[in-house]
Amino acid sequence: MADGNQLFLDMFNDPDAITRYAEGPPRFTPGFEALHRMSAILLAEHMPVDGHLLVLGAGGGLELKAFAAAQPGWRFTGVDPAGPMLDLARVTMGSHADRATLIEGKIDAAPDGPFDGATCLLTLHFLPRDARTQTLREMRRRMKPGAPLVVAHSSFPQDEPARARWLDRYAAYALASGADPAQVEQARAAVGASLALLTPEQDEACLRDAGFDAVDLFYAAFTWRGWTARA
Known part of the structure; x- marks a missing residue:
């Protein structure tokens, strides 16, 4: 495993x-x-007002908290390989925690559902292309026909010099937002050296190869992209 990717994984257990x-x-x-x-x-x-949402990469609980506040009738199954991050998710959700079942593991640990929807935010860039497509395929298998999927992660041009320019912008945004300069330098180096970065076109192809359709870009911000699709 590349050192930079290990840096991120270690962080989620530190x-x-x-x-x-x-x-x-x-x-x-x-x-x-x-x-x-x-x-x-x-x-x-x-999704119905009493829908059941699969949240892959649920550690930390920030999206679980936001979704629970937005939709008081939804239930959640959250999956994440880092147990300590799931502990944090329970705390983050506060009074909404009883609406979520949290499971330590990867997509194979998720129940079969079928779920009314699924999401995976700021996570898929940790997986190489084949594993990414397989993970999406396993998510789709657990979803009802026509159920919505929302994904967002790091995705930007990978040809030079555009790649380096976008990584510089990624770092500049973090600095402008008040992040610690040493942390920013470390993060930029790790992202550039070892994450499984794809272009937006390749990411859309992963979604379609996994069997999703109605793939639409809805979010683009510096090095980040987000798509919605249907199972």
């Missing part, structure tokens, strides 16, 4: 980093809260 986790995503992801708000709206277009 008690000090977990304590500070909620500060990170908004500083590195433009429109972070709006991303959650838009995702809830897109899911609600096709």
